Amino acid sequence: MEQFWQACVQRLEQEIPPQQISAWIRPLTPLGFNEDEGMLRIGAPNRFKLDWARSNFSNRIESIAAEWYQRPVSVRFELDGSVARPAPSVAPPPVRRSEPVQASTAMAPAEPPAMPAPPAPPNTTHTDANIVYERSRLNADLTFDNFVTGKANQLARAAALQVAENPGTSYNPLFLYGGVGLGKTHLIHAIGNSLVAENINSRVRYIHAEQFVSDVVKTYHRKSFDEFKRYYHSLDLLLIDDIQFFSGKDGTQELFFYAFEAIVQQRRQIIITSDTYPKELTGIDERLISRFDSGLTLAIEPPELEMRVAILIRKAETEGVPLPEEVAFFIAKHLRSNVRELEGALRKVLAYARFHGRSITVDVCKEALKDLLSVSNGQLTVENIQKTVADFYKMKVADMYSKRRPANIALPRQIAMYLAKELTQKSLPEIGDLFGGRDHTTVLHAVRKISEARLKQAELNHNLHVLEQTLKG
Numbered sequence: 001m002e003q004f005w006q007a008c009v010q011r012l013e014q015e016i017p018p019q020q021i022s023a024w025i026r027p028l029t030p031l032g033f034n035e036d037e038g039m040l041r042i043g044a045p046n047r048f049k050l051d052w053a054r055s056n057f058s059n060r061i062e063s064i065a066a067e068w069y070q071r072p073v074s075v076r077f078e079l080d081g082s083v084a085r086p087a088p089s090v091a092p093p094p095v096r097r098s099e100p101v102q103a104s105t106a107m108a109p110a111e112p113p114a115m116p117a118p119p120a121p122p123n124t125t126h127t128d129a130n131i132v133y134e135r136s137r138l139n140a141d142l143t144f145d146n147f148v149t150g151k152a153n154q155l156a157r158a159a160a161l162q163v164a165e166n167p168g169t170s171y172n173p174l175f176l177y178g179g180v181g182l183g184k185t186h187l188i189h190a191i192g193n194s195l196v197a198e199n200i201n202s203r204v205r206y207i208h209a210e211q212f213v214s215d216v217v218k219t220y221h222r223k224s225f226d227e228f229k230r231y232y233h234s235l236d237l238l239l240i241d242d243i244q245f246f247s248g249k250d251g252t253q254e255l256f257f258y259a260f261e262a263i264v265q266q267r268r269q270i271i272i273t274s275d276t277y278p279k280e281l282t283g284i285d286e287r288l289i290s291r292f293d294s295g296l297t298l299a300i301e302p303p304e305l306e307m308r309v310a311i312l313i314r315k316a317e318t319e320g321v322p323l324p325e326e327v328a329f330f331i332a333k334h335l336r337s338n339v340r341e342l343e344g345a346l347r348k349v350l351a352y353a354r355f356h357g358r359s360i361t362v363d364v365c366k367e368a369l370k371d372l373l374s375v376s377n378g379q380l381t382v383e384n385i386q387k388t389v390a391d392f393y394k395m396k397v398a399d400m401y402s403k404r405r406p407a408n409i410a411l412p413r414q415i416a417m418y419l420a421k422e423l424t425q426k427s428l429p430e431i432g433d434l435f436g437g438r439d440h441t442t443v444l445h446a447v448r449k450i451s452e453a454r455l456k457q458a459e460l461n462h463n464l465h466v467l468e469q470t471l472k473g
């Protein structure tokens with residue numbers, strides 16, 4: 001057991017930053033391995049570390065153990081005997097959803113976070129963990145450990161890890177952008193969770209931009225500017241999601257600007273997500289846009305096939321269900337646009353199989369996803385067309401919905417609109433919406449222009465063939 005544990009720690013050292021090893025792995029102790037049950041018992045010095053280790057490292061430790069013992073292994077974390085005390089069963093920290101919290105329940109400046117956090121007692125308790133999650137609004141389930149990496153997000157993840165290790169000093173702000181359901185929110189929660197794991201007293205706050213707007217409205221209403229300032233200006237890490245919601249909200253932008261300046265000047269960290277890159281944001285003050293651009297801006301792209309498969313297998317594993325590879329491939333091949341869509345499809349398949357008492361096969365999958373697959377008509381989505389055309393013409397996916405009009409962007413965008421009309425069931429207005437809210441006449445113009453041009457231009461026609469083949473798979 002000791003030998004296994006040493007080998008396991010060595011493996012983890014190659015994968016996890018040193019700070020995380022000393023904060024989370026070193027305090028764990030191997031307690032025993034039950035041969036009959038294939039159960040590995042690991043001790044943690046307190047409940048906070050126990051919860052953390054369980055939600056962040058159990059999968060990884062289980063797979064290292066399975067390799068070592070040459071059999072499936074499950075890990076059980078227990079309070080280490082030396083500090084154990086009678087306690088109720090361990091529930092995971094409360095799950096904070098990424099959606100904005102209702103305005104009426106979450107007026108940040110009026111809440112305890114405005115006060116400096118008390119120092120943590122030597123043995124941090126489960127209640128402390130609860131308080132941390134309450135006040136930071138972090139979702140403890142969204143971690144680096146369960147964030148699957150692929151080409152589409154590797155840069156963003158690397159930057160996020162870097163920022164988690166050196167907040168306030170590496171990239172400030174870190175600005176992550178990309179389409180819906182691609183993991184932006186997940187990644188910024190992972191940074192927050194990692195910081196809190198490092199230091200339970202860190203003042204971290206996750207907030208959706210809409211919620212921030214509502215905080216500002218209340219601040220104006222109550223004239224509680226000092227309180228607002230005391231809270232936001234003193235955060236160690238501010239995670240602000242979907243900043244495009246600030247568009248046209250001048251009062252919000254003004255207060256945010258001062259908070260931004262204060263946090264960055266004190267070398268604390270700001271992380272922002274958006275559906276597009278800074279220069280493309282509309283209705284946002286120029287000085288804010290230039291601030292957003294002054295750190296590091298990175299895109300998260302739609303996941304490629306292998307990554308989609310890995311995500312499905314991983315998500316099924318967390319549900320405790322082994323997903324046959326051919327089923328994962330089937331789903332991944334047919335649903336290509338984003339991770340949220342994949343999760344939804346997987347949930348459907350698992351529920352369908354459970355309900356009908358059947359094992360998970362490609363046939364079951366076809367039945368369970370019948371509606372989804374027929375709606376997507378050959379499984380092509382506009383998002384997928386946008387991504388494929390953007391890759392082909394080496395431009396940013398975000399420019400598919402942007403207002404920019406240089407020819408090297410406008411033509412591929414028109415090509416994508418044309419393909420969307422040709423290859424999906426979407427109407428012109430629907431396609432317009434998916435291209436950044438454009439009018440249906442713009443789409444019609446693009447469709448006509450490209451149909452005519454391909455008859456006359458051999459190169460364009462060839463490129464369209466290549467794109468059509470790629471998309472139809």
Ligand SMILES: Nc1ncnc2c1ncn2[C@@H]1O[C@H](COP(=O)(O)OP(=O)(O)OP(=O)(O)O)[C@@H](O)[C@H]1O
Pocket residue numbers: 098142146147148149153178179180181182183184185186187242311339340343
């Ligand atoms: N690389 C990934 N590995 C594992 N899960 C992922 C990954 N990317 C996204 N997810 C999951 O997909 C779902 C959607 O992700 P998330 O909410 O972070 O997307 P988003 O980019 O913030 O989208 P939106 O702009 O709509 O808020 C979440 O459940 C998230 O955990």
